[in-house]
Amino acid sequence: MFGFPYETADWAVVDGAMFVGWGSALPGICTAIAAIICVGVLVYGQASETKKTARYTK
C-alpha cells in the first residue's frame, strides 16, 4: 500500500496521480480514518465540554 505506486521507480513512467497509496485501498482507508477522527473529536469535545459546563448549570 505504501511506497511508489508504479512498478518502476522512475518518474519518467508517471503521467498522472503520484501520491502514496494510489491504486490501492489506502486513499479510501485514510479518508475514512480522517472522517472518523473528525466525528470522534466532536463527540469527545461535546462530552468533555458538557462535563465542564455542568457545574455552572442552575
Place this chain on the structure above:
Amino acid sequence: MEEQIAELAAQVAALQSSAATTNTTFAETFYYLTIPLMIIIHAGFLAYEMGASRLKNVLSSGVKNILAFAFMIPTFYFFGWWVYWGFPTGLPGAPGPAGISGIEYANAIAWGWGESAQYMGPNIADQASGVFFGAFALFAATTASIMSGAVIERIQTVGFVILAVVLGSFAWVVAAAWGWHADGWLVTQWGVHDFGAAGLVHAVAGFFALGVLINLGPRIGKFNADGTANHIAGHNMPMTVVGLMLIIVGFWGFLMACVIVPGEAWSWFADKPSTIYGTPITLSALSFNILMGISGGIIGSWVLTRDPFWMMSGALAGIISVASGMDIYYPAMAFVIAFSAGIILKPCANFLENRGIDDAVGAVTVHGTIGLYGVILLGVFASGYPSLQGEGAPTISLMGQIVGAVVFFLLGFVPGYVVSLVLKMLGMLRIPEGAEIAGMDEVKVPTHGYPEGIPAPGVNLAPGE
C-alpha cells in the same frame, strides 16, 4: 510562396521570443512574490513573540526579532549564499554530478566582488539570481525567527544577533546544501527527501534553539525550588495567536518558493514544475496538503489542550509534519499525520519543560521535534519513491530519512550549543539578573509600548521575582 514561408517563420520566431519573455517574467515574478509572503512569516513571529512577552519585555523582544531580520539579509549576501552553492558534496567542496555546486562554482556566482559580482546585483541578462537569493534569504530569516521566540525575556541583543547569523547564514545553509540541493550528499547517497524543509529549516532551527536554551537557562521565576514549572503568561495572547496565523499565511510563500517553475534554462522541465530535487510537483498538491495539514494539526491540539495558543501551534506543527512529503502525500493521509502531530505536541513540550528547559513559545517542539517526526514518517510511508529526477535515481528509505534526521539534529544542536557556550563565557549571552527583574524595556528601550493606565513595568512579575 517562399515569401509567405519566410513571413510565417518570422512570425513563429516572434511568438517564440514573446513566449520566452512571458515565461521568464512569470518565473521572476513567481519567486519575487514569495519574498513578501515570507516576510509575513517574520511579521507573524514578531507579533507572536511580542505577545508572548510580559509587558516589561515586549519592545525588547520586538527589537531583537527585527534586528535578526536586518542582520540576516546582509550576512546571507556576504557568505550564506556562497555556502549553499559551495558545499553540497560536503568538504572540501568538490563539484557534484549536476554541475551546479562546488567551491569553484560558488566562487563564480555567489561572491559580491570580482567577476561573480555580476550575479549578485542588477543585471539585465540575469532575471533569476536576485529572486532566488531573496527567497533563500527569507528561509534564513525564518530560521532566526524560530529561535528568537524561544529565548525571549533574558537574552542579550548582540549575543542573540550573533546566534541568529550563525543559524541563518551558516547552520541551516549547510543543511540545505546537503539535503536540498540536487548535488547534496544526503540526497545523492541516502535518498533524503525533505521537500518543504521540515528537517533542514524547522528541525535545524528548533534544535539550534535547544542548544542555546541549555546555556541560556530559564527565566527568573519559571521554575520553583523543587523543579516544578510555573506558567509565565505573555501580556497579549490574542496578538500571539494572530501572529501564529500570520506565520501560516507566510508558509504559503515559503512552500511556493520550494517549487521550481518550468521553461527556464535553470528549470528541471520545459513543461511542468518540479521540486528542488527535480521530482514532479503541482501547486494543487500544496494546496491540498497544506490545508489538510493545518486542519489536522489544529484538531489534534484542541483534543488535548483547548488552548488557542497550542491550537495555532498545532496548525504550524500540522504543516511541518507533512512538509517533507507535501509533494506526494494523499490529503487524507496528510490530515491523519498532522492530527497525530497535534496530539503529541503538548506532551513533547511538557517533556522538555520537565527537564528544566524554558522554551517560552514551544519552538523546540513545534519546529524541532515535529520537524524530525515529519522527516522520519516520510521514510515510513514513501519508501521506494525516487528522490531525484533521472534514471537510477536514489529512492526514499526509512534508513535514509533517519540519517537525514540525525544530521539535521546535529547541524542545529551542535552549533547552537557551542556558540552559545562561547557567548556565555564571554558574558554576552544573558542579561544581568537585576535588568531581567526590572524588565528589558526599562533597561534597553527608550520608549514605551503602551500608554499610561496599563500596568507599569515591574508590576507583572512572575512567581519568585
